[in-house]
């Protein structure tokens with residue numbers, strides 16, 4: 001992990017997890033070797049504060065969901081400087097919010113990965129654009145199994161039978177979809193809009209009210225030259241406005257360019273900025289970049305010049321992991337027969353992430369397979385009822 005040093009503009013501090021050591025020794029080594037961000041007394045106080053999490057395992061981690069990161073650190077006697085130096089950057093990277101809002105459970109889940117898995121801290125980039133390199137192989141796989149993928153066909157309504165099970169889905173183009181089982185894999189905010197009135201008071205759906213997407217902004221900037229002060233890695237900016245960033249001309253094969261840099265930056269927390277104009281956002285971003293690249297970027301563009309930029313606003317992204325959200329995350333199998341949920345917000349052991357979304361899909365598929373026999377019997381019953389009437 002590589003962190004920018006706000007008090008030494010243009011410099012970085014690294015946590016290197018040695019390949020030769022197994023977890024958790026490689027993580028402990030990485031922390032002990034870094035003397036730029038935390039001093040020895042702070043490291044010892046942090047380690048002592050973390051001890052119950054290491055000894056208490058998953059049960060302890062889950063029990064910390066009621067605390068924000070800031071409150072937990074204070075409760076454990078960890079100095080505020082540790083939160084400011086390390087956990088502002090980590091909270092923003094994990095959930096696009098600051099440690100005074102983020103649930104400590106989220107940070108402990110991430111730290112546990114570092115301590116339990118040798119490659120838990122490893123970061124990887126897709127080698128090209130997501131539609132081609134991520135979505136297309138999935139679509140091809142579905143086609144190869146005889147499935148169909150319909151684009152631009154949003155679910156508009158869920159219509160019910162008299163017993164409150166799903167009769168069919170109505171799409172935005174008017175088409176009706178009938179199935180043996182229904183899986184909704186939209187973000188939680190969309191699911192809440194789609195919920196039929198008859199389901200809204202069911203506890204399983206009612207507790208979803210607490211899960212609300214967090215706003216975040218992505219900034220992409222193409223520069224006229226190659227920036228030198230960068231790495232082939234994700235970088236923690238430790239800027240008050242920005243979160244992580246990367247020079248995609250270095251980290252991603254498809255965007256490789258030996259002469260020009262393309263930065264992708266996460267702008268977070270974004271609540272105060274989501275409705276601002278593009279030029280206000282790019283102005284604020286450049287102000288922060290001038291601190292990260294003092295020799296190469298200045299606000300007036302007298303150094304590196306912007307060739308073009310693109311701003312992507314996501315007003316409701318992953319669910320905001322504030323304290324006491326964990327009990328509100330739904331299992332993939334709903335109490336409605338034949339109706340299932342998937343998505344990173346559903347119950348799974350990883351965080352709100354792509355990895356978490358994939359795991360939720362697997363758990364959902366598992367639930368459907370477990371229910372297969374009675375789902376089939378239910379459909380057979382329906383067919384028989386139709387033929388006898």
Ligand SMILES: Cc1cc2nc3c(=O)[nH]c(=O)nc-3n(C[C@H](O)[C@H](O)[C@H](O)COP(=O)(O)OP(=O)(O)OC[C@H]3O[C@@H](n4cnc5c(N)ncnc54)[C@H](O)[C@@H]3O)c2cc1C
Nearest residue numbers: 154155185186187190218314317343344352353354355357
């Ligand atoms: C700026 C940003 C950076 C991120 N960086 C990372 C990262 O580095 N690593 C990581 O692991 N995760 C990252 N994430 C989180 C990651 O993107 C999510 O955790 C993941 O995409 C969640 O997957 P999902 O399938 O649950 O939901 P989504 O990916 O949101 O998929 C939901 C789908 O539902 C569709 N949909 C919406 N409405 C309807 C409707 N009415 N009918 C039918 N379909 C509908 C949408 O079009 C979408 O395709 C990042 C997120 C953001 C916003």
